Each structure stands twice: as C-alpha cells, then as structure tokens.
Amino acid sequence: MLNETNRPILDAILDELIPPSEDGKIPGAGALGVAEFLPTANAYAPDAAGSVRTILDAVPADFVALPRDEKVTALKRVEAAHGQAFETLVRLTYMGYYSRPDMRPHFGVGAHPIHPLGYPVARESDAMMDELTAPVRARGKVYRDAR
Amino acid sequence: MQDDPVDVLIIGAGASGAAIAWSLLETRMRILCLEQGPHLEDKDFPSRDDDYELARYGEFSCDPNVRGLKQDYPINADESCITPVNFNAVGGSTINFLGHWPRMKPSDFRTHSLDGVGADWPVDYETLAPFYDMNDRNTGVSGLGGNPAYPDYTPELPPIPMGKLGQTLAKGFNEKGYHWWPSDVSILSEDHDGRQKCVNAGTCDLGCAAGAKGGTNFSYWPMLENAGVELRTGARVREIRVDKSTGFATGVLYHGPDGQVHEQRAELVVVACNGVGTPRLLLNSKSKTFPDGLANRNGLVGKNLMFHPLTGVAGVFDEPMLGHEGPMACSILSQEFYETDPSRDFVRGYGLHSGRSTTPMTYALGGYGIDNPIPWGAEHREIMDNVYPYLAGLTIVSEDLPEEHNSVTLDSDLTDSDGIPAPKITYKLGENTRKMLRHGEERAKEILLAAGAKKVLSKNDDKVWWRAGWHQMGTCRMGNDPETSVVNGWGRSHDVKNLFIVDGSIFPTAGAVNPTSTIQAMALYIGDSIKTKIETLFD
Numbered sequence: 012m013l014n015e016t017n018r019p020i021l022d023a024i025l026d027e028l029i030p031p032s033e034d035g036k037i038p039g040a041g042a043l044g045v046a047e048f049l050p051t052a053n054a055y056a057p058d059a060a061g062s063v064r065t066i067l068d069a070v071p072a073d074f075v076a077l078p079r080d081e082k083v084t085a086l087k088r089v090e091a092a093h094g095q096a097f098e099t100l101v102r103l104t105y106m107g108y109y110s111r112p113d114m115r116p117h118f119g120v121g122a123h124p125i126h127p128l129g130y131p132v133a134r135e136s137d138a139m140m141d142e143l144t145a146p147v148r149a150r151g152k153v154y155r156d157a158r
Numbered sequence: 159m160q161d162d163p164v165d166v167l168i169i170g171a172g173a174s175g176a177a178i179a180w181s182l183l184e185t186r187m188r189i190l191c192l193e194q195g196p197h198l199e200d201k202d203f204p205s206r207d208d209d210y211e212l213a214r215y216g217e218f219s220c221d222p223n224v225r226g227l228k229q230d231y232p233i234n235a236d237e238s239c240i241t242p243v244n245f246n247a248v249g250g251s252t253i254n255f256l257g258h259w260p261r262m263k264p265s266d267f268r269t270h271s272l273d274g275v276g277a278d279w280p281v282d283y284e285t286l287a288p289f290y291d292m293n294d295r296n297t298g299v300s301g302l303g304g305n306p307a308y309p310d311y312t313p314e315l316p317p318i319p320m321g322k323l324g325q326t327l328a329k330g331f332n333e334k335g336y337h338w339w340p341s342d343v344s345i346l347s348e349d350h351d352g353r354q355k356c357v358n359a360g361t362c363d364l365g366c367a368a369g370a371k372g373g374t375n376f377s378y379w380p381m382l383e384n385a386g387v388e389l390r391t392g393a394r395v396r397e398i399r400v401d402k403s404t405g406f407a408t409g410v411l412y413h414g415p416d417g418q419v420h421e422q423r424a425e426l427v428v429v430a431c432n433g434v435g436t437p438r439l440l441l442n443s444k445s446k447t448f449p450d451g452l453a454n455r456n457g458l459v460g461k462n463l464m465f466h467p468l469t470g471v472a473g474v475f476d477e478p479m480l481g482h483e484g485p486m487a488c489s490i491l492s493q494e495f496y497e498t499d500p501s502r503d504f505v506r507g508y509g510l511h512s513g514r515s516t517t518p519m520t521y522a523l524g525g526y527g528i529d530n531p532i533p534w535g536a537e538h539r540e541i542m543d544n545v546y547p548y549l550a551g552l553t554i555v556s557e558d559l560p561e562e563h564n565s566v567t568l569d570s571d572l573t574d575s576d577g578i579p580a581p582k583i584t585y586k587l588g589e590n591t592r593k594m595l596r597h598g599e600e601r602a603k604e605i606l607l608a609a610g611a612k613k614v615l616s617k618n619d620d621k622v623w624w625r626a627g628w629h630q631m632g633t634c635r636m637g638n639d640p641e642t643s644v645v646n647g648w649g650r651s652h653d654v655k656n657l658f659i660v661d662g663s664i665f666p667t668a669g670a671v672n673p674t675s676t677i678q679a680m681a682l683y684i685g686d687s688i689k690t691k692i693e694t695l696f697d
C-alpha cells in the first residue's frame with residue numbers, strides 16, 4: 012500500500028494529526044513512524060487500509076510542500092468531505108502513537124509493560140487517614156434506616 | 159450426543175455461577191458448570207506486553223461487538239443509548255471488571271415502601287449482611303472500616319492507597335462538607351491467601367496479570383476445581399429443556415468445543431449468564447409448554463433492564479495527579495447524594511466515584527467507556543502535554559429505575575457463531591435519571607473547584623457514556639408475586655420448580671453502586687436457601 016511516493020505524504024499528514032512538541036523533544040506521529048503501524052491495524056478498524064488510501068487520494072498532490080497552516084486547512088477540507096475515513100485515520104494514528112512505549116514517559120506514564128512491575132505507591136499513613144476522614148466521621152451516619 | 163446426568167448444572171462461570179457452586183459444595187452433589195468461554199492462561203493477559211493499551215481496542219475490549227471472539231455473542235444496541243459490555247470466559251465479567259466493591263444500602267432493598275418507586279426486594283440488608291461477609295472472605299476485600307454511609311462493617315484488609323488524586327479530591331469533599339470514603343475494593347492491598355497484592359498498574363480491565371483482583375478466576379475457581387466441581391469450557395448452552403408432563407427442567411442442549419450439539423441432563427439447573435445473557439437464554443428456550451420462552455408465563459423475562467447510567471466531569475490541577483498509578487476505577491467514593499432528598503427534583507440518588515485517570519491512548523481516544531477521540535492538530539498536543547497529566551475526575555453513577563419498556567429481546571437476524579439468536583437491547587434514559595445526572599454534574603464541578611482545580615472540563619450535553627453497560631440488572635426480577643416477578647424470594651423460577659437464576663437479572667431495583675458484591679451475596683443466599691429447603695425444594 013505504501014511506496015516511495017505516498018509515504019512522505021502520509022508522514023506529513025500524520026505530523027499534522029499529532030504534531031511534534033514546540034521544543035522538538037517529542038516527535039510528531041509522522042516522524043515517529045506511525046505509518047508503519049497503519050497497514051497492520053485491521054484488527055482495530057474494519058477498513059484501515061482503505062481509509063488511509065482514501066485520505067491519501069484526497070489531499071493535494073503538493074501536500075508535503077505546503078506551509079503548515081495550509082496543510083491544516085487542506086486536512087480540514089478532507090475531514091469534511093471524507094468524515095468516516097478521516098476519523099478512522101485519526102483513531103489509528105492515536106493508537107499507533109501511544110502504543111509506542113517510548114512515548115508514554117512524555118506523559119508521565121512508565122515505558123515498561125505494566126505488569127509485573129506496576130508502580131510503587133505508598134498507602135496513606137494512619138495519621139493522614141484519620142485527619143482526612145475526621146470531618147466525615149464527625150458528621151456521623153449518612154444512610155437511611157429501612158425498617 | 160448425551161452426557162452423564164448431574165445433580166446441579168450451572169450455566170456460566172462468572173461471578174454468580176462461581177459463588178453458588180461454592181455454596182453448594184458441602185451438599186456433595188455432583189456439580190457441573192458449562193461455560194462458553196475459555197480458561198485464560200497467564201500469557202493471555204495483555205498487560206505484560208509493551209503495547210498493552212492496544213488490547214483495549216481488540217481482543218480485550220469490554221465490548222463483545224468489538225472483540226467479536228468465537229465465545230462472544232453479538233448484542234444489537236442500535237436502540238439504546240448504552241451498550242452492554244462483558245467478558246465471556248471462566249471468571250466471566252470479573253475478568254475485566256474494575257474491582258469496585260461497595261455494598262447496596264438498607265434503603266436500596268425498600269425503594270417502593272420508602273419512595274414509592276421500583277419494587278421492594280423480598281430480602282433485606284440485614285438478611286444479606288452475613289452473605290456479604292462470607293463472599294468478602296472468599297474474594298479478598300480491602301477498605302477502611304467505620305464508613306458512616308453504612309451499617310458497621312470492616313473489610314478484612316487495609317485500604318489500597320488513595321494516591322495523590324484521591325487525597326486531593328478528598329480535600330474538596332471536606333471543603334464542601336460532603337461525605338466521601340476510601341473505596342471498598344475486591345483488590346488485595348496485602349499478599350493474602352497465596353495471592354499477590356496489587357502493584358498499582360492501573361489496567362484492571364486487562365485482566366489483572368498479578369492476580370490481585372478478585373475475579374472468580376483467581377478467587378473461587380481454584381477452590382472449586384480443587385473441590386471437584388467439573389468445569390466444561392467452550393460449552394455454549396443453546397436452550398434449557400423442559401419435560402412437558404412435569405414442567406420441570408430436564409437439562410440443556412449445548413454446543414461443545416468439538417462442534418457437536420450435546421445434551422446434558424440435570425436434576426437442578428442454575429442460570430448465571432449475566433443480566434443480558436440470562437434472559438437471552440430463557441427467551442431462546444421455547445417449547446410447547448413455554449411458547450414465549452422459559453419461565454416467561456407473565457411475559458416479564460427480559461423486561462425492566464437497568465444499567466447504572468453515568469457521566470463524568472474532570473478538573474485540571476496545577477500538579478500532575480498521577481491518576482494512572484493505582485487500580486483503574488477505585489480511589490474514593492462519595493455517597494452524599496445517594497439517598498432520596500425531598501428538596502431535589504428526583505427520587506433516589508447517585509454516587510460520586512473518583513476513577514483514576516486512564517492511560518494516554520485511552521484518553522486520546524475519548525476515555526474508557528466513551529468513543530469520542532480528542533481533537534487532532536495543535537490542540538491535541540496542547541491537551542496531551544498540558545491537560546492530561548493534570549487531570550482528576552469524578553464520575554456520577556446514578557440509580558436506574560425499573561421501566562418495562564427497557565428490555566432484552568431476541569434479534570430477528572443477528573446470531574452468535576453457533577447460529578443462536580443474539581440479544582437486542584431497547585433502552586432509553588428515564589427523566590428521573592437525567593435530572594440526577596445533571597444534579598451530579600453540578601455538584602462534581604463544585605467539588606473539583608473546591609479541591610483546587612484551576613479549570614473544570616465537562617461536556618454540557620445530555621449524553622451518557624456509551625460503553626457503560628457493565629452492570630446489567632432487572633431482566634428476571636425476583637418477588638413474592640408470580641404475576642409481577644420471574645423468580646421467587648430465593649431465586650427459584652415461579653414457573654419451573656427446579657430452575658434457579660442467580661445473577662443480577664434478579665435484582666428488582668439497581669441501587670447506585672457497582673453490583674457484584676450484592677450479586678454474589680445473593681448467589682450465596684440462594685445457595686443457602688437451597689440447602690436449608692433441600693427436603694422440600696421442588697414443592
């Protein structure tokens with residue numbers, strides 16, 4: 012599906028869907044290589060490949076060369092004309108991007124598979140618990156008798 | 159093909175099926191459980207994979223229509239604002255449930271007498287209390303004793319950490335003078351009974367690879383299999399059969415993993431297929447004696463479907479809230495607005511749950527239970543970098559009142575992979591619920607601001623979460639009057655005297671709490687009733 016001609020266009024589209032951070036430390040979805048995830052994404056969207064093709068066919072041929080604001084305008088036009096395919100591409104882009112373990116730490120989440128390590132979180136001390144719950148206990152019973 | 163007859167045949171190896179099997183162990187009857195799904199192995203839990211979040215949108219989605227696995231049955235929810243979600247395997251929906259473990263409250267069992275809505279239960283809180291305790295011991299429950307929102311009881315294990323998010327929200331509730339309490343959870347805060355404590359991974363819907371969550375695959379089933387309960391997986395029941403001369407159930411026809419249809423005979427049949435699967439099976443069990451479906455002489459099978467409709471409000475705080483660290487749905491629970499207050503424009507009430515925040519992919523795709531991706535482009539970057547890490551939210555979980563037009567019927571075209579007609583859901587949000595949710599959203603905003611949120615995000619529309627059909631209740635309601643209920647006060651069908659139902663479909667009303675501790679307490683109560691009435695069980 013992807014070739015030397017359309018891959019740069021797809022990368023440019025993806026970099027608009029999830030752009031890089033301003034300081035350049037967090038890559039956009041195109042630079043990250045999310046395009047490689049898309050052809051394998053049929054498990055998550057019935058017509059993943061078809062949707063990608065629809066969007067590639069709909070953007071202007073010179074998309075890569077457009078200034079950023081014109082890229083966004085072009086994509087908004089494509090979104091209005093091909094709502095379903097565009098939404099599929101957006102969803103799959105998010106999946107491809109955030110399933111990358113190296114992206115998670117940028118949002119404060121561990122890169123590791125979540126089990127078996129999880130996260131070390133300490134239980135609140137008895138003193139803290141007593142202090143926090145004191146006003147609630149002081150009010151007393153808040154349920155209704157049913158007899 | 160015919161299999162050897164058994165004494166007790168349980169259909170469904172989830173929360174309720176496991177609990178009643180345990181209760182009946184001491185009778186030494188031969189117990190067989192038929193389960194359409196598999197027994198998951200350690201390697202099947204996706205949270206050990208690098209890209210674990212993807213599983214939520216594929217084979218570990220909570221939505222059977224998304225998973226589409228052989229053991230799943232599709233559900234037509236085109237005429238509903240909420241779609242039912244579940245899991246079909248040994249453990250049932252406790253495989254992917256979130257372990258929130260509140261009990262129902264005394265008033266929940268008496269809504270008709272107290273508030274003139276719904277129906278009173280034939281059992282009350284006091285009767286059920288020892289069965290809640292028994293079930294908690296078998297499951298492993300953590301929490302803080304002394305909650306003023308309940309008659310006194312103390313969970314066996316200390317609470318799980320509330321975390322920064324829970325502590326922050328608790329301060330907001332205190333500021334407003336509202337009730338809150340650390341959540342009771344069926345999640346181990348300490349190593350217990352040979353099982354490992356929770357590691358705060360936050361992906362409880364992906365099956366808990368640690369075994370810390372009280373799914374019956376980790377709690378009841380190891381005990382049951384050791385005790386000799388026979389479990390047949392990949393066995394999907396297509397119909398329960400009846401003897402037309404006696405009107406008793408004789409057993410079932412099921413599709414086995416060998417692709418063949420088998421007959422399994424039994425003295426006593428227990429249905430434990432969850433609030434959608436159970437009416438579906440009964441409606442599919444048509445005969446000359448029961449042309450409209452088994453145990454359905456009064457036409458109430460499938461009627462009065464209740465969920466817990468919900469919506470959420472989130473606050474953006476100054477510091478990262480670390481909401482992904484800790485069990486996904488459980489930190490603190492407020493029941494300030496749970497009981498009826500005549501000064502409000504609705505009856506009954508709701509809980510305010512502090513779920514934790516979810517992982518990045520799920521947030522970007524709209525949140526757990528929602529299908530509405532956040533914007534793309536520069537706004538996307540802004541939200542993920544400067545909003546997502548700073549979020550703490552409250553979910554409004556409302557009581558749903560029983561209404562006959564909310565129902566499970568059979569779809570005229572859709573079938574599962576064995577060709578068995580699939581369920582169709584017809585469900586509309588009641589006006590009382592709408593008012594409750596609006597009230598809850600306003601209170602949640604105030605609490606978040608009082609907790610220090612610099613901004614509050616809410617949808618300002620009337621929509622409830624689409625994939626919030628995790629609690630399915632009411633579709634075979636219990637009651638003393640055979641004209642207005644499907645099963646009697648101890649779970650036995652009014653029409654078929656050796657047929658029992660033990661899942662949430664027997665709830666006459668829904669309360670506003672997660673139902674599983676009550677479902678299992680009821681299953682234990684029904685098991686106990688069977689044992690005490692054994693001499694006259696079928697009279």
Ligand SMILES: Cc1cc2nc3c(=O)[nH]c(=O)nc-3n(C[C@H](O)[C@H](O)[C@H](O)COP(=O)(O)OP(=O)(O)OC[C@H]3O[C@@H](n4cnc5c(N)ncnc54)[C@H](O)[C@@H]3O)c2cc1C
Binds near residue numbers: 244432674
């Ligand atoms: C995502 C999610 C989160 C949840 N979170 C919570 C929570 O935090 N707290 C809480 O209290 N509850 C929660 N729940 C709800 C909880 O999981 C259910 O209330 C509980 O599992 C219901 O128990 P059950 O025995 O009725 O059904 P289940 O546990 O669903 O078991 C039913 C079993 O029957 C089997 N079955 C159905 N039909 C057939 C058939 N024809 N033949 C053979 N087998 C069949 C199914 O495969 C399934 O294994 C959640 C549910 C989900 C899906």
Ligand code: SF4
Binds near residue numbers: 358359362
């Ligand atoms: S957070 Fe705890 S309960 Fe949830 S999956 Fe991880 S270990 Fe299990």
